[in-house]
Amino acid sequence: xxxxxxxxxxxxxxxxxxxxxxxxxxxxxxxxxxxxxxxxxxxxxxxxxxxxxxxxxxxxxxxxxxxxxxxxxxxxxxxxxxxxxxxxxxxxxxxxxxxxxxxxxxxxxxxxxxxxxxxxxxxxxxxxxxxxxxxxxxxxxxxxxxxxxxxxxxxxxxxxxxxxxxxxxxxxxxxxxxxxxxxxxxxxxxxxxxxxxxxxxxxxxxxxxxxxxxxxxxxxxxxxxxxxxxxxxxxxxxxxxxxxx
Numbered sequence: 331x332x333x334x335x336x337x338x339x340x341x342x343x344x345x346x347x348x349x350x351x352x353x354x355x356x357x358x359x360x361x362x363x364x365x366x367x368x369x370x371x372x373x374x375x376x377x378x379x380x381x382x383x384x385x386x387x388x389x390x391x392x393x394x395x396x397x398x399x400x401x402x403x404x405x406x407x408x409x410x411x412x413x414x415x416x417x418x419x420x421x422x423x424x425x426x427x428x429x430x431x432x433x434x435x436x437x438x439x440x441x442x443x444x445x446x447x448x449x450x451x452x453x454x455x456x457x458x459x460x461x462x463x464x465x466x467x468x469x470x471x472x473x474x475x476x477x478x479x480x481x482x483x484x485x486x487x488x489x490x491x492x493x494x495x496x497x498x499x500x501x502x503x504x505x506x507x508x509x510x511x512x513x514x515x516x517x518x519x520x521x522x523x524x525x526x527x528x529x530x531x532x533x534x535x536x537x538x539x540x541x542x543x544x545x546x547x548x549x550x551x552x553x554x555x556x557x558x559x560x561x562x563x564x565x566x567x568x569x570x571x572x573x574x575x
Contacts, residue, residue, distance in 0.1 A: 344541040351535055351544050355485055358548060362555035363489040365496070369562040374496055376504025380445070383505065386565055387441050388456040393465050393561060394437045398424045400472040404484075407477040416529065423522055436515035443512020460564030468557045475550070478537045482547035483554040485534065487527035491520045 346354065364370055372378055373386070398421040405417045426432020441451045450456065472480040494516040501513055538544045 345539060346541075346544060348535040351538060351547070352531060354544075354548060355482075355531065355534070355551060356488060358551055359485055359488045359555070362552065362559075363486060363493070364555070364558040364562055365489065365493045367559055367562040367566070369566045370493070374500045374504075376500065378505075380507070382565075384441075384444050384446055385456060387437075387444050388446055388451060388454075389458055389461045389561065389565060391437055391441060391451050392454055392457050392461055394424065394434055396465050396469050397433070400469045400480075403469070403473045404477065404480045407480060413533075420526060423518075433515060433518065436518060440512045440515055443509040458564045461561050464557045464560040464564070468554065471550075471553060478534065478543060479546050479550040481530050482534045482538075482550040484530045485527065485551045486554050486558060487523045487530060490523035490527065494519045494523065 365374075369386070373383070378386070401417065401420045401424075405414055405421070408414045408417060422432070424433040426435055429435065438448055438451055442448060468483070471483060497516045498513060498520075501508060501516075502510060534547050538547045
């Protein structure tokens with residue numbers, strides 16, 4: 331039996347309207363995003379050594395490889411064909427439509443541009459345990475939770491275009507030894523991130539109508555911010571165990 335109008339009103343008591351929810355989501359994303367992490371700030375000021383930059387590229391690749399996996403878990407939760415068609419595009423963005431296309435391939439080219447070997451990247455030879463735990467935790471979060479929380483966790487995309495633009499500006503300035511063609515991942519993610527963040531936000535606003543649902547959405551986004559922060563915590567202040575080349 332569905333909710334009566336009285337029950338629906340009671341369930342929504344204390345809930346924010348869509349604009350208020352969006353404001354809280356954007357505030358959380360902005361204040362907790364990993365562009366504020368000391369490692370990223372050092373990167374953007376040009377203070378990373380070549381070995382530190384290689385270590386970041388190698389470890390971030392594990393996250394890149396798992397993005398389409400977590401998106402496949404989310405895809406399986408969506409009930410509407412139009413939603414599934416739209417979310418499928420995210421998997422294709424990273425996996426590509428062939429072996430020469432997609433975000434994973436572009437990240438491999440970034441790795442080669444900083445001096446890493448492709449086979450070492452694919453084998454995750456330089457992966458730190460903390461990075462593995464953080465990324466695997468994110469995949470499991472999307473596997474084990476409902477579509478609202480899984481989609482809400484992706485709302486770090488609201489901030490992704492900004493950090494990509496920062497890297498496109500600062501890498502040629504501070505790390506001129508990196509082949510500019512290796513930065514194509516950052517260029518592609520600017521329009522993709524804008525599109526994906528806007529879409530996910532519209533879904534979360536439509537789905538999260540009770541205060542409980544809205545709190546779940548905020549908690550999911552907070553968790554994702556923790557994942558990205560922990561990834562960098564695992565690299566901050568640690569020297570490569572061996573030069574990742």
